Amino acid sequence: xxxxxxxxxxxxxxxxxxxxxxxxxxxxxxxxxxxxxxxxxxxxxxxxxxxxxxxxxxxxxxxxxxxxxxxxxxxxxxxxxxxxxxxxxxxxxxxxxxxxxxxxxxxxxxxxxxxxxxxxxxxxxxxxxxxxxxxxxxxxxxxxxxxxxxxxxxxxxxxxxxxxxxxxxxxxxxxxxxxxxxxxxxxxxxxxxxxxxxxxxxxxxxxxxxxxxxxxxxxxxxxxxxxxxxxxxxxxxxxxxxxxxxxxxxxxxxxxxxxxxxxxxxxxxxxxxxxxxxxxxxxxxxxxxxxxxxxxxxxxxxxxxxxxxxxxxxxxxxxxxxxxxxxxxxxxxxxxxxxxxxxxxxxxxxxxxxxxxxxxxxxxxxxxxxxxxxxxxxxxxxxxxxxxxxxxxxxxxxxxxxxxxxxxxxxxxxxxxxxxxxxxxxxxxxxxxxxxxxxxxxxxxxxxxxxxxxxxxxxxxxxxxxxxxxxxxxxxxxxxxxxxxxxxxxxxxxxxxxxxxxxxxxxxxxxxxxxxxxxxxxxxxxxxxxxxxxxxxxxxxxxxxxxxxxxxxxxxxxxxxxxxxxxxxxxxxxxxxxxxxxxxxxxxxxxxxxxxxxx
Amino acid sequence: xxxxxxxxxxxxxxxxxxxxxxxxxxxxxxxxxxxxxxxxxxxxxxxxxxxxxxxxxxxxxxxxxxxxxxxxxxxxxxxxxxxxxxxxxxxxxxxxxxxxxxxxxxxxxxxxxxxxxxxxxxxxxxxxxxxxxxxxxxxxxxxxxxxxxxxxxxxxxxxxxxxxxxxxxxxxxxxxxxxxxxxxxxxxxxxxxxxxxxxxxxxxxxxxxxxxxxxxxxxxxxxxxxxxxxxxxxxxxxxxxxxxxxxxxxxxxxxxxxxxxxxxxxxxxxxxxxxxxxx
Numbered sequence: 001x002x003x004x005x006x007x008x009x010x011x012x013x014x015x016x017x018x019x020x021x022x023x024x025x026x027x028x029x030x031x032x033x034x035x036x037x038x039x040x041x042x043x044x045x046x047x048x049x050x051x052x053x054x055x056x057x058x059x060x061x062x063x064x065x066x067x068x069x070x071x072x073x074x075x076x077x078x079x080x081x082x083x084x085x086x087x088x089x090x091x092x093x094x095x096x097x098x099x100x101x102x103x104x105x106x107x108x109x110x111x112x113x114x115x116x117x118x119x120x121x122x123x124x125x126x127x128x129x130x131x132x133x134x135x136x137x138x139x140x141x142x143x144x145x146x147x148x149x150x151x152x153x154x155x156x157x158x159x160x161x162x163x164x165x166x167x168x169x170x171x172x173x174x175x176x177x178x179x180x181x182x183x184x185x186x187x188x189x190x191x192x193x194x195x196x197x198x199x200x201x202x203x204x205x206x207x208x209x210x211x212x213x214x215x216x217x218x219x220x221x222x223x224x225x226x227x228x229x230x231x232x233x234x235x236x237x238x239x240x241x242x243x244x245x246x247x248x249x250x251x252x253x254x255x256x257x258x259x260x261x262x263x264x265x266x267x268x269x270x271x272x273x274x275x276x277x278x279x280x281x282x283x284x285x286x287x288x289x290x291x292x293x294x295x296x297x298x299x300x301x302x303x304x305x306x307x308x309x310x311x312x313x314x315x316x317x318x319x320x321x322x323x324x325x326x327x328x329x330x331x332x333x334x335x336x337x338x339x340x341x342x343x344x345x346x347x348x349x350x351x352x353x354x355x356x357x358x359x360x361x362x363x364x365x366x367x368x369x370x371x372x373x374x375x376x377x378x379x380x381x382x383x384x385x386x387x388x389x390x391x392x393x394x395x396x397x398x399x400x401x402x403x404x405x406x407x408x409x410x411x412x413x414x415x416x417x418x419x420x421x422x423x424x425x426x427x428x429x430x431x432x433x434x435x436x437x438x439x440x441x442x443x444x445x446x447x448x449x450x451x452x453x454x455x456x457x458x459x460x461x462x463x464x465x466x467x468x469x470x471x472x473x474x475x476x477x478x479x480x481x482x483x484x485x486x487x488x489x490x491x492x493x494x495x496x497x498x499x500x501x502x503x504x505x506x507x508x509x510x511x512x513x514x515x516x517x518x519x520x521x522x523x524x525x526x527x528x529x530x531x532x533x534x535x536x537x538x539x540x541x542x543x544x545x546x547x548x549x550x551x552x553x554x555x556x557x558x559x560x561x562x563x564x565x566x567x568x569x570x571x572x573x574x575x576x577x578x579x580x581x582x583x584x585x586x587x588x589x590x591x592x593x594x595x596x597x598x599x
Numbered sequence: 600x601x602x603x604x605x606x607x608x609x610x611x612x613x614x615x616x617x618x619x620x621x622x623x624x625x626x627x628x629x630x631x632x633x634x635x636x637x638x639x640x641x642x643x644x645x646x647x648x649x650x651x652x653x654x655x656x657x658x659x660x661x662x663x664x665x666x667x668x669x670x671x672x673x674x675x676x677x678x679x680x681x682x683x684x685x686x687x688x689x690x691x692x693x694x695x696x697x698x699x700x701x702x703x704x705x706x707x708x709x710x711x712x713x714x715x716x717x718x719x720x721x722x723x724x725x726x727x728x729x730x731x732x733x734x735x736x737x738x739x740x741x742x743x744x745x746x747x748x749x750x751x752x753x754x755x756x757x758x759x760x761x762x763x764x765x766x767x768x769x770x771x772x773x774x775x776x777x778x779x780x781x782x783x784x785x786x787x788x789x790x791x792x793x794x795x796x797x798x799x800x801x802x803x804x805x806x807x808x809x810x811x812x813x814x815x816x817x818x819x820x821x822x823x824x825x826x827x828x829x830x831x832x833x834x835x836x837x838x839x840x841x842x843x844x845x846x847x848x849x850x851x852x853x854x855x856x857x858x859x860x861x862x863x864x865x866x867x868x869x870x871x872x873x874x875x876x877x878x
Contacts, residue, residue: 084846158843164820165803165845171739172845258821262739262802264763274804274819309681311691317701339806339841340817341798341824344723348716355708362704363697365668370696372675374688379611379680387676391619394668398661405715407650407722408657410815411639414806414841456611460618467622471629475637480810482841485849493640493810493837500637570687577686 017552025135027127028552032134033113034445037438039137040105041519046145047096050089052512057081057089059505061487061498074153083486084173087156088148090484091174094159095144095182098288099189102430104137106295107193107231110437111200111224113445117543118218120209120560122553125202133195136188143185152176158484160285163256163277164269167248170262180249183242190235190242197235200228209542211562215319216581218541218566219312222319223298226326227291234287234330241280248272275340282333289426290329293393294322296433297364300386302566303440304368306539307383308375309577311567314367321360321367328357338406339413347406354404361397365390376570380537381455385436388463389429396425399474414484417477423470435462435518442525443532447549450529454521458514465511472504538578541566545582612680619673623666630662640810643836643857645829647813649718656714660707726827730793735786736768737798737805737818740847742838743768744786748779748872753797761801770874782873786838786855788830789863795827806841809855815841830857 023031053075056065064079075085112130116123124130147154156174157166161182169176204217204225217225247253254272261267305312312318334342334350368390377383399421402408412418435458442450481488481497488494488501535544542562546554560582568579642651679687734745734753745768747753754770754777761769770777788794798807800818808815816826838853858866 083849087843087846087848156846162804162843165843168803171803259758260802260820261758261761261769264761266758266761271821273821275822308679309687311689313691314693314697315691317697339815341819341822344719348719351715351719352712355712356705358708359701359705363701366700367697369668369671369675370693371691372672372679374690375675375679376681376685376687377608377612377676377679379608379615384615387615387619387672390672391622391669394672395665398665401661401711402654402657405653405657405711405719407715407718408654410722411650411654411810411813413815414808463618463622467626471626472633472637475630475633478633478639479637480640480808480839482808482839484843487849490850490852491837491839496636567691570689572689 022552025131027123027131029112029116029124029127029130030445030550030554032130033109033111035134036104036108036112036137037110037445039141040101040109041522043096043100043104043141045519047093047101048512048515050093050096052509053081054086054089054093055505055508057086057486059502059508061489074148084153084156086486087158087172087484088154088174088178091155091158091161091182092144092148095186097427098159098292099186100137100141100144102292102427102434103193103288105434106292106430106437107200107224107227108134108137108196109434110220110295110299110441111196111228113441114220114543115200115203115224116207117444117546117550117554118221118541119204119207119212120542120555120562121203121207122555122559124199125206126199129195130199133192133199136192136195140185140189140192143181143188147174147178147181147185150177150181152178155179155182160281161245161277162281163245163248163272163274164258164260164262167245167257168260168262168267168269169249170265170267180246183246183249186242187239190239193231193235197228197231200224201232204228209560209562212542212581215316216562216565218298219301219315219318219322220295220298220541222322223294223296223301226322227294230287230291230294230326230329234284234291237280238284241277241284244280245277275337275342278337278340279333282336283330285336286333287329289422290325292426292430293433294325296389296430296436297322299433299437299440300389301368301371302539302541303382303386303436304371305567305569306440306537306578307378307380307386308371309378309569310371310375311569312367313370313373314363315565315567317363318367321363324360325357328353328360332357335404335406335409338409344406351404351406355401358397358401358404361393365394365397379456380439381450381452381459382436382440382537384456384459384463385432385439388459389432389436391463392424392429392432392466395471396421396423396429400425411480412477414482415477416473416481416483419483420470420473420477423473424466428466428470432462435459438518438522440537441543442522443536444543444546444548444550446526446529447532447547448525448529449532449536450525451521454517458517458521461514461517462511465507465514468507469504469511472500476500535580538576540568540578540580542581545580608681612677616673616677619669619676623669623673627662627666641832642813643811643830643832643834644813645831646718646722647811647828649721650813653715653718657711660711726795727793730795730827731789732795732797733786733788734797734799734823735807735818736801737807737840737844737851738801739803739845740840740851742786742807742840742851742853744783745873746781746783746867746870747776748781750776750779752776754778754780754874758801765875766873768873772874777874779872780874781867781870783870784854786853787863787866788855788857789860790830790833790857792860793827793829795825798824798826803844804842805844805851808839808841809836810839811836812855817842830855833857833859
């Protein structure tokens with residue numbers, strides 16, 4: 001068997017590299033993926049702490065926290081969190097979580113680690129460009145976090161950075177140097193995404209192992225491939241918009257700023273249109289939420305199949321629905337702008353496309369359920385998070401049906417209903433995808449097993465914490481509680497909001513604390529976890545045929561050859577309940593040969 | 600090589616299923632509780648009734664799907680936990696089933712598109728000719744309102760003419776229509792009389808939001824966006840700013856007073872033209 005042979009010769013082809021070349025400035029896609037993942041985890045910690053501070057203010061407005069003031073003197077006054085700092089927290093939390101955690105962890109982390117391994121390649125098509133992609137990420141982080149310490153502080157215009165607020169330094173404390181740094185940081189990070197995306201597309205198209213036709217690809221790869229296309233087509237639009245906004249800020253142009261009077265002073269801008277930014281921003285912004293949700297869809301499909309011991313249900317429909325989502329994602333951006341003053345007919349068109357995208361989403365959900373039908377489920381932590389993903393995706397997807405309808409959106413737009421909606425569907429669900437992925441592929445990444453018991457506990461606390469935190473927010477939205485408010489005391493109508501906000505904050509703190517379990521498990525298992533075998537989950541896909549962890553070059557001397565699709569689980573008559581993709585047809589008929597992959 | 604299949608996989612299945620069932624049950628229970636406490640404020644406009652109807656039909660449909668899908672997910676988890684060495688079904692294709700659950704949602708969503716489309720076009724049809732007209736302008740961090748005065752016409756404005764103290768609205772003294780324009784701190788409306796609201800902004804984007812009216816319209820500098828509605832209940836309502844506009848976003852509160860025609864005329868009569876008399 002070719003794979004057994006490959007395993008035997010593994011040690012001979014590994015290059016001798018120094019520590020720096022091997023683990024820091026590595027060209028190895030696996031190291032780069034792990035670097036992306038670890039950096040994203042650090043950023044998630046920062047973004048999470050910001051969320052806790054947001055909840056501190058909303059749950060306990062006016063309370064004094066002298067200890068926190070000692071840590072963050074700029075953000076507090078007399079121990080009370082300041083309104084401008086609150087807006088900076090909101091802006092940076094959103095920016096970090098969307099661009100610097102979820103995009104980087106899913107596409108950068110799992111994309112890099114899994115694409116070559118699952119298609120049977122030795123590395124990415126352009127390893128140097130891949131390393132460059134990762135090494136643009138830390139400078140982007142530095143630029144972004146530097147915004148906290150410059151005069152005026154971090155930007156306070158939200159992650160959407162609508163001008164003129166974001167364009168005019170006088171408009172908000174954070175709209176000075178902080179906003180400029182934010183924009184520059186995005187330019188650098190987008191460059192990283194483009195290098196990555198270009199690489200993924202080329203790699204999937206060009207470097208698939210012999211026999212790995214496109215329709216034999218695991219759904220994870222389809223998801224990463226479509227995601228890379230979305231990134232490549234939508235991020236440049238944001239780059240253009242960001243550079244135009246930089247020009248408005250620094251060079252006196254007026255792309256987005258009309259004649260305005262800010263703080264009693266007439267500015268020199270004239271003739272710009274703030275709505276133009278919204279169109280350009282959401283032309284990226286909406287594909288971006290699919291950049292965050294497609295990779296988990298793919299990963300969850302593979303994890304559900306492996307732990308159900310069943311083929312994924314409706315593979316062609318799964319691929320088709322992801323392609324449909326990918327295409328439609330470019331045609332729905334206007335649903336963020338129903339109340340912007342856009343022509344009502346345009347709103348009608350965007351409602352149609354937005355509700356249309358619910359069809360492929362529904363198909364995926366039903367296919368996941370059909371995969372569980374008559375399965376034999378193994379409740380690994382990865383599987384628990386995959387099941388949790390389905391639940392969160394359904395809940396968040398359904399609230400999208402409210403927001404897709406412009407008349408209902410009039411009431412819900414920019415309220416906590418929207419906050420609840422996207423925290424379910426693209427934040428929590430995507431985060432569940434990341435967790436499921438880590439629990440599933442950790443053994444392959446590091447050659448050690450995570451602790452299952454801690455993993456299950458982590459799932460329980462996180463699942464309950466997510467619902468306890470975000471479900472009640474829907475009702476705040478019904479009541480007309482607007483987003484991005486520092487406090488609600490001024491409004492007569494919102495007097496009764498406080499008890500609910502306090503309860504949500506307590507749930508959020510619990511949710512935050514539960515994540516420490518994950519970090520502890522991750523760090524402990526990295527060094528002291530039990531050694532992982534080659535294929536601990538008895539899965540079919542190629543990465544499980546490589547050693548854990550795979551060496552540089554992945555496959556030793558002989559590259560794997562693919563003979564079947566990625567989902568041969570519980571095939572009647574086969575000796576075991578899974579058949580690796582490398583197993584030739586003859587091997588199944590003659591059980592005496594066994595199967596490759598168990599060195 | 601044995602895999603780590605737990606002997607207690609069936610028990611875990613029951614626990615996870617219970618978790619899913621409990622989530623749905625608590626979700627429904629909390630919704631019923633929230634109904635009496637954190638819910639849509641009572642509607643106070645004509646088109647708001649249509650929006651609410653759409654909202655409730657969406658709530659029923661999505662609520663039912665939420666419960667059914669979760670109940671099914673819980674059932675599958677509970678029913679299909681691993682049992683010893685028993686194998687799962689090798690079943691991964693059923694074209695008719697898949698087409699069914701592609702087409703049924705598609706038809707359902709098409710119905711929803713048309714229902715919403717009807718309401719949306721009703722909201723955006725041309726306002727009646729007897730509608731009163733008022734301008735709302737957002738600025739950091741307050742709302743101001745302008746009435747056209749006895750001539751029924753708004754005077755020309757220009758940001759260049761804005762003087763925070765003497766001419767906050769930037770009215771053009773050269774335009775005769777501007778002479779009788781009234782600028783007020785509160786928005787007064789007449790009950791059951793359609794009103795066209797011209798929404799504007801002075802500095803950054805704001806959003807004119809009155810929850811009871813089911814009205815939200817962004818105020819975009821450089822643009823005048825018109826929306827119209829019919830207030831149907833007398834009373835005092837709060838205007839919130841729904842688009843992040845800076846540090847004082849959360850204090851940007853305005854007042855709408857919906858009153859009878861007589862009270863409105865009496866109030867309007869007390870207002871003085873905004874432009875200082877010609878020098």
